[in-house]
Amino acid sequence: MRVDIFTSGIWQTTSTVLSAGGACVVVDPAYFPRELDAIAARVAELGRAEAVVFTHGHWDHVMGHTALPEAPVWLHAALASAIEHGDRQAAAYLEEARRFDERWYVPRPGGYRWPAVRRGLGHGEHADVAGKLALEFLHLPGHSRDGLGLIAHAAGVACVGDYLSPCEIPFIEDPIAYASTLHRLIDVAVGVRQVIPGHGPPLAPTEAIAIARADLAYVLALLGAPDADAARAIPLPRAADVPGMREHHLDNIRAIVPNA
Numbered sequence: 001m002r003v004d005i006f007t008s009g010i011w012q013t014t015s016t017v018l019s020a021g022g023a024c025v026v027v028d029p030a031y032f033p034r035e036l037d038a039i040a041a042r043v044a045e046l047g048r049a050e051a052v053v054f055t056h057g058h059w060d061h062v063m064g065h066t067a068l069p070e071a072p073v074w075l076h077a078a079l080a081s082a083i084e085h086g087d088r089q090a091a092a093y094l095e096e097a098r099r100f101d102e103r104w105y106v107p108r109p110g111g112y113r114w115p116a117v118r119r120g121l122g123h124g125e126h127a128d129v130a131g132k133l134a135l136e137f138l139h140l141p142g143h144s145r146d147g148l149g150l151i152a153h154a155a156g157v158a159c160v161g162d163y164l165s166p167c168e169i170p171f172i173e174d175p176i177a178y179a180s181t182l183h184r185l186i187d188v189a190v191g192v193r194q195v196i197p198g199h200g201p202p203l204a205p206t207e208a209i210a211i212a213r214a215d216l217a218y219v220l221a222l223l224g225a226p227d228a229d230a231a232r233a234i235p236l237p238r239a240a241d242v243p244g245m246r247e248h249h250l251d252n253i254r255a256i257v258p259n260a
């Protein structure tokens with residue numbers, strides 16, 4: 001099995017092409033049209049795209065499927081259901097992509113839409129892609145409730161979506177779920193050779209585990225904070241100087257600390 005990793009010019013968003021014997025699975029193809037063309041060209045060199053995987057529904061991860069129109073899209077069952085039911089949040093993700101593109105004059109020839117052919121997946125499901133590529137899927141809630149990770153055991157690689165990024169602090173929607181996902185990811189990291197986060201470079205297992213532990217300490221400190229002032233004083237696990245991280249910290253506090 002081959003692993004090709006692409007890094008977008010926005011937020012070091014990673015796109016991963018897993019391939020074996022001409023069968024390709026493309027995780028989170030992102031983001032700019034030129035980058036999507038390069039990913040599609042690489043897939044054409046390797047063979048054909050059997051599936052696109054969304055690690056979750058956030059806008060920066062879901063716009064690239066139009067560059068691989070022959071492939072069905074695999075996504076967590078919660079996102080599949082949200083799309084199916086015309087959920088407001090799912091519509092808002094597409095709208096956020098449109099607003100970003102308008103602001104930065106980004107052309108989007110494929111438009112702003114969810115894929116027509118979708119397969120909802122749950123925790124522990126396996127896929128044997130064209131008999132060549134075996135994948136195991138994981139539910140990873142906490143950042144968003146539709147988080148979907150995957151392990152390609154033959155390559156020793158795990159794609160984990162928006163967890164364990166060395167570039168940013170945790171963005172927390174549900175702290176209890178986030179903490180339990182971090183425990184799950186520590187177990188995953190022990191069993192692979194490389195962990196690919198949704199943003200930033202791939203990690204050795206020891207690096208992934210160190211980030212997971214630091215993030216766990218941060219989430220548990222937020223959960224244990226008696227009030228918003230105490231929560232604000234909690235040090236960020238990393239990236240404290242990156243623009244926007246203090247604001248994300250305040251968002252986390254609003255999501256977790258009562259009356260913050």
Ligand SMILES: [Zn+2]
Pocket residue numbers: 056058143144162
């Ligand atoms: Zn996200």
